Amino acid sequence: MTAMTSTTRPLLNRRLAEFGTTIFAEMSALALRTGSINLGQGFPDTDGPEEVREAAVRALREGRGNQYPPGPGIPELRTAIAAHQERRYGLSYDPDTEVLVTAGATEAIAAALLALLEPGDEVIAFEPYYDSYAACIAMAGGTRVPVTLRPHVDEGGASFRLDLDELRAAVTDRTRLLLINTPHNPTGTVLTRAELAAIAELAVERDLLVVTDEVYEHLVFDDAEHLPLAGFPGMRERTVTIGSAGKSFSFTGWKVGWITAAPGLVAAARSAKQFLTYVSSGPFQYAVAEALALPDSYFTAFRADMLAKRDLLAAGLAEAGFGVFKPAGTYFITTDIRPLGERDGFAFCRALPERAGVVAIPNAVFYDHREAGAPFVRFAFCKQAEVLQEAVKRLKSLAG
Template sequence: MNWNRKDEQPSVREALKPFGTTIFTEMTALSNRVGAINLSQGFPDFEGPEEVRQAAADAIMRGPNQYCPSMGIAPLREAVAEKMKRFYGVSVDADSEVTVTAGASEAIGAALLGLVEPGDEVILLEPTYDLYPPMVAMAGATPVYVPLQPPGFTLPREALQKAFTPRTKAIIINNPLNPTGKVFTEEELAFIGELCRQSHAIAIGDEVYEHLVYDGKSHTTLLQIPAFRNRAIVISSTAKTFSLTGWKVGYGVACQKLTEAVRMSHQFITFCTPSALQEAMAQAISMDDAYYQEFLERYTKKRHLLCRALEKMGFDVLWPEGTYYASIDISDLEFEDDLAFCRHLAAEVGVAAIPASFFWHQRRAGRNIVRFCFCKRDETLNRAIERLARWKSRGLVQSDAPR
């Protein structure tokens, strides 16, 4: 841009112009404006464990409240390493293989900015969390989209194999998957790992819902797959597991070489994460098995509450294998698309949801899917269910739909 021209004004860089404001911001703002029950954005309407919050308060009052090591304080890095061994049998060096970040989002950004060159390709499995494409764009790379196969969103092996090219630098794997709740099998992950090995590509595993896997299934972290041991960055956060989404404490785990790249970019993004919150999260991660078991049981009940109610109303429900999101198919309803449905639902019914088409780069592919979150108090879920049931019982699903 020629800054000598008086008629020109600074603007958003071209790489980010296609993205705009996130759908989560839009739907939460609409929900607040019309007084709807917010089942759109995935944050709880209850607080996390009191002892964890108290630990943070104590750490603030005790101090120091100054910069801490950029890689994260030792107690939290050690807690993460112990957790990887405890849950997955993976040995991790806390000093050279764990980095604490400002949430999982920053860890993903730091990984891409630290490892991806302009012109590289990054494979995204669709539906894909809406954070990934702009992050890839900011790194100067090109996203390559590979749609999973409905209704079970299985891995399209032939298409994925073709997507790997000499320019492929990375693939992002969200497991369990937001928004559909798919849990990738060990066999699927091993297949991806072999493709990465053959192509000398890395994998970025977004595993923030790792402790929310239902029906007796288990979560497989990328670092349990031999092909990924030296070519994967496993990213998670404490927000979902401990219902403290506003704290933004996340972390990345990888071999030393990849960790060096993550830390290099991380130091120039946020440098460090609040030390008091890190102290509290070190305590949280180390909580006994009873906490994790009760956490899963509580969300299993919430999943059942919402999904069963939606089925009784006549919706075609996609029961999640993991995460705290449930989706419905609206293809038999006379709405233009999922966005029109969600706007109508918030304004006229008083329940906010997320149009899942925003998880596809060609939105038409997901235009019939709507996502609800169930990380809410039972009273909140029941009030939302009552509003939806009342709306359905009036027979207004089709006749009042905007055309």
């Protein structure tokens, strides 16, 4: 006999009702069902450095982290994160009061937004945006205000650009926070020094907090340069910077992320984080501490490997007839399907496994303004070269 509830109210909290199952779960299941190459979800198909993996094994065997680690993260990792920020960017953080270890960047985003927002606060985010942004803003009771990155084509090629005037116009008396992502998923845009300076000036002028997702900081290409927003005038005390070991060291399953910020901001995020996971990834924290101390040669080689894969997939997509937005950062390529005679990214991605044996993600899922993202589709290139070569071979069938 079916149990009856005592109310007709929907079971799911109305703040989450619009989200449902993520597109990543749907498309990954489709890849498995059809035996397709999965270029949808952004995880590498090989592990990161062997010495980092062995550091995790060593921690497990030595009993380090097998029980609850400290709530803010183990001291060794907090110290390594602070040293990384100092060495790479000249940003000084106190490991004890200005660093917080989280269960990946996703929890860092959730903890920061749950801590810093009150119901009704407006949050400006650049769309298309990673899907957890919208969900976390909703859970915090905030109102998301999208500012759309729009496609441009010039002598430098095709890219997505921020309209600073549109950003300024979006700020109201209810705006509490800017949610920034650079390098940007899914478009591959890397904000320039001039754009970041303008964002910093706006934040200071309107007294706004900023949460900046910089998980792809080590994946910038060509002439692009990653510049932490916290390093700009007036931003040190109002910026929550988020990093991730998953993207920098290709161990996405370990779920080790972090926050660096002024003491008050870290304390606020920690207050929320302690009631989410409390702690996580004990032995892996020791391994990530060692990973962050790897020499610059590791990061140079990592970037060069991803650059070669970007170019391989970008060339293949262009030959297959896609319009290609070659990314300045991340490990995703956004494409335009209109040159193929298509306009609906959802329909295209759901049919692509049967048509070509490849899975991609429709960018419209990352937009509030779905029509703005309708003709764009995202492919991940963080895969083995032979996998990308086979995907390119299959995709070329679309060009006839």
